[in-house]
Amino acid sequence: MKPAQIKTLFERFAAANPQPRTELEYNTPFELLIAVMLSAQATDVSVNKATRPLFAVANTPQALLDLGEDRLREAIRTIGLYKTKAKNIIATCRILIDQYGGEVPQTREALEALPGVGRKTANVVLNVAFGQDTIAVDTHIFRVANRLGLAPGKTPLEVETRLAKVIPPDYRLHAHHWLILHGRYVCKARKPECWRCSVADLCAFKPKTAAPQ
Structure with missing residues (x-):
């Protein structure tokens, strides 16, 4: 995709949704960190259903430690890999208290x-909580970047690196959310809804899917 096309693509995304936001529910950087850790191989909807009652009773590192791993497991048992996630969250809370005064680090x-925190999770927290122009390449962004021809790559890191190079600076802060939302609701994995895509004319994907009759 040529630079002029990339600029047009993000201009359209920005015009349609000037201030995109994560669909995870949170009030503090710590709540966001926990929500993102829980979202691995889970939907935002399922995470929100679990974190609403959880955060109502425990939304700080110390409160989660006081809750304990057993009760935390029960609170998140509807989410995939909940046993491992509970273990990692408790370990992360201890580190945050011991090393960072209970605050979420910004690097x-x-x-x-932190246990259970990989590059993708770190990028989401840095972008959403701290306003850094990072790009967390999940399955949606990986698919969209390759289909569009925006930043083709064989691995998430390769796609992330290429996106960082080609996205115009003015659009980098929100690029993460525009691409995720586009992949989640329009450029779907099995049946991309090309007939209602605002950037279909810029897209390298063939064949385009037609509107249902």
């Missing part, structure tokens, strides 16, 4: 050192 290196 990728510190975040990725």
Whole structure:
């Protein structure tokens, strides 16, 4: 995709949704961190259903430690991999208290050192909580970047690196959300809804899917 096309693509995304937001529900950087950790291989909807009652009783590192791993497992048991996630969350809470005064660190290196936090999770927290122009390449962004011809790559890191190079600076802060939402609701995995895609004329994907009769 040529630079002029990329600029047009993000201009359209920005015009349709000037201030995109994550669909995870949170009030603090810590709540966001926990929600993103829970969202691995789970939907935002399922995470929100679990975190609403959880955060009502425990939404700080100390409160979750006081809750304990057993009760945390029960609170998130509707989410996939809940046993492992509960273990990692408790371990992360201990580190946050011992090393960061209960606050969420604002560097990728510190975040990725937390149990259960990989590059994608760190990028989401840095972008959403701290306003850094990182791009968390999940399955949606990976698919969209390749289909569009925006940033083709064989691995999430390769796609992330290429996106960082081609996205115009003015659009980098929100690019993460525009691409995720586009992949989630329009450029779907099995049946992309090309007939209602605002950037179909810029897209390299063939054949385009037709509108249902």
